[in-house]
Amino acid sequence: xxxxxxxxxxxxxxxxxxxxxxxxxxxxxxxxxxxxxxxxxxxxxxxxxxxxxxxxxxxxxxxxxxxxxxxxxxxxxxxxxxxxxxxxxxxxxxxxxxxxxxxxxxxxxxxxxxxxxxxxxxxxxxxxxxxxxxxxxxxxxxxxxxxxxxxxxxxxxxxxxxxxxxxxxxxxxxxxxxxxxxxxxxxxxxxxxxxxxxxxxxxxxxxxxxxxxxxxxxxxxxxxxxxxxxxxxxxxxxxxxxxxxxxxxxxxxxxxxxxxxxxxxxxxxxxxxxxxxxxxxxxxxxxxxxxxxxxxxxxxxxxxxxxxxxxxxxxxxxxxxxxxxxxxxxxxxxxxxxxxxxxxxxxxxxxxxxxxxx
Numbered sequence: 001x002x003x004x005x006x007x008x009x010x011x012x013x014x015x016x017x018x019x020x021x022x023x024x025x026x027x028x029x030x031x032x033x034x035x036x037x038x039x040x041x042x043x044x045x046x047x048x049x050x051x052x053x054x055x056x057x058x059x060x061x062x063x064x065x066x067x068x069x070x071x072x073x074x075x076x077x078x079x080x081x082x083x084x085x086x087x088x089x090x091x092x093x094x095x096x097x098x099x100x101x102x103x104x105x106x107x108x109x110x111x112x113x114x115x116x117x118x119x120x121x122x123x124x125x126x127x128x129x130x131x132x133x134x135x136x137x138x139x140x141x142x143x144x145x146x147x148x149x150x151x152x153x154x155x156x157x158x159x160x161x162x163x164x165x166x167x168x169x170x171x172x173x174x175x176x177x178x179x180x181x182x183x184x185x186x187x188x189x190x191x192x193x194x195x196x197x198x199x200x201x202x203x204x205x206x207x208x209x210x211x212x213x214x215x216x217x218x219x220x221x222x223x224x225x226x227x228x229x230x231x232x233x234x235x236x237x238x239x240x241x242x243x244x245x246x247x248x249x250x251x252x253x254x255x256x257x258x259x260x261x262x263x264x265x266x267x268x269x270x271x272x273x274x275x276x277x278x279x280x281x282x283x284x285x286x287x288x289x290x291x292x293x294x295x296x297x298x299x300x301x302x303x304x305x306x307x308x309x310x311x312x313x314x315x316x317x318x319x320x321x322x323x324x325x326x327x328x329x330x331x332x333x334x335x336x337x338x339x340x341x342x343x344x345x346x347x348x349x350x351x352x353x354x355x356x357x358x
Contacts, residue, residue: 010070017066021079024059028086035090035285047253050286052319053091056083092284092307092320108356111333112220113138113349114227114299116324118279120343121147121171121196130159132342133176136349140218141176142229142324143167144279145196145343168214171196173229173278175216182224183217190262191233191255199238202251213263222357228276230263232256232288256281260288267295270328273354277324279345284320296327299350300335308337310346317346324350 027048033039034049060083067076087093115138122129133141146167148156157165160176167174168186171193175184189211194200213230233255237248267274274296282288284298284307292298300323301307309317322345326332335350 013066014070014072017063021060021063021075024056024063025082028056028082032086032090035290041257041287042254044250044253046257046287047249049290050253050283052283052285053083053087055318056086090285092301094301094305094307107329109331109353110221110223110356111351111353112140112225112275113351114140114142114275114277114324115347115349116142116144116277116279116322117347118144118322118343118345119147120145120345122152124342126152126156128342130156132340132347133160133163136338136340136347138349139178139220140225140227140275141174142227142276142278143174143176144229144231144322144345145171146174147171147196166214166216168212169193169209172212173214173231175214175227175229177216177218177227179221179225180219181216182219184214186212186214187266188212189233189259191258194233194235194252196235200235200248201238202247205251211259220354223355224272225354226270226272226274226276228274229278230276230280231278232259232281234281256288260291264291264295267327272328273330274327275324275330275352276326277322277348279322281321289323292323292325296325297330297332299324299326299332299352300337300348302332303335310337310348312344313341313346314344321345322348324348326350326352329355 030045031048031051034045039045060079064076064079067079115136117132119129147170148167153165153167163176163178164181165174165176166181166184172186191211192205192208193211194205194208211233213228216227218225218227233252235252237244239245276296280288307320309320310322311317311319324335331353333351333353335348337346338349340347
């Protein structure tokens with residue numbers, strides 16, 4: 001009797017594992033089609049691309065365990081091999097990243113250091129932020145979620161001096177520079193600000209101010225460098241129920257697509273070295289990052305095989321959302337993810353070569 005029951009349970013587990021595996025393989029196939037551009041950018045399937053291949057393994061563990069326990073070597077090895085192939089080809093790895101060595105071939109160069117830092121509206125402590133900025137000691141800082149009280153702005157400027165602090169609107173972005181800033185402006189996105197503090201309602205978004213990013217031209221020993229701090233829209237729904245969360249998710253996706261189109265058009269008009277980045281609220285496999293990788297170099301992948309995670313700073317970290325990009329006569333030489341906690345995002349530090357004045 002026990003033997004019969006064991007066989008029945010084994011068959012049920014195997015049947016469930018087969019059905020689960022088939023479903024995951026179909027979804028991975030659709031994901032690949034999304035990644036390769038088979039769906040129009042306005043399609044809701046585009047949202048599937050925000051799930052990076054590193055997450056797939058979580059859904060593959062149950063059938064892998066069943067196949068392993070039941071000694072179905074062919075199935076678990078084939079499934080694992082399929083996943084590894086997808087991860088290597090489409091994952092957040094540097095094998096197919098955009099090379100940059102040709103940009104400065106034969107030119108005299110100088111180095112600048114850049115940090116992308118999410119501040120999470122200073123909720124981890126103003127003093128911690130100031131200490132982190134001074135300890136990182138970079139030339140340029142691209143700051144996100146810079147929701148700072150008016151009375152603290154003057155104090156921050158004093159604490160980071162002789163570096164210069166420039167900011168956009170509340171809950172927006174900011175830039176700190178060691179070098180003189182010859183121009184600074186805030187550029188409005190065609191999208192509305194989502195609150196960082198409370199849930200958001202789609203029907204009320206039109207009442208909010210337009211979102212923005214900030215652009216500084218920094219004079220680095222006679223060479224003008226465009227530094228842009230940008231954060232694409234994110235936020236949470238006012239209600240955690242699926243009937244609110246799902247429409248909000250697709251709303252944010254649509255707004256991010258508007259923003260990336262606007263931002264790419266803006267980049268086209270810039271001449272000379274450009275560094276940009278921040279908390280982009282998009283994973284490496286998303287349409288947002290794939291569009292950026294077409295025009296600029298992801299600095300972190302230039303000297304790392306895998307992109308790693310920048311979000312959360314609590315365990316477990318599970319996503320890369322923070323980036324530094326460079327373009328137009330620039331070349332990354334070093335990057336790292338400092339183990340500094342001033343928000344729920346880790347910072348990114350990079351050293352980048354730019355032309356020197358002849």
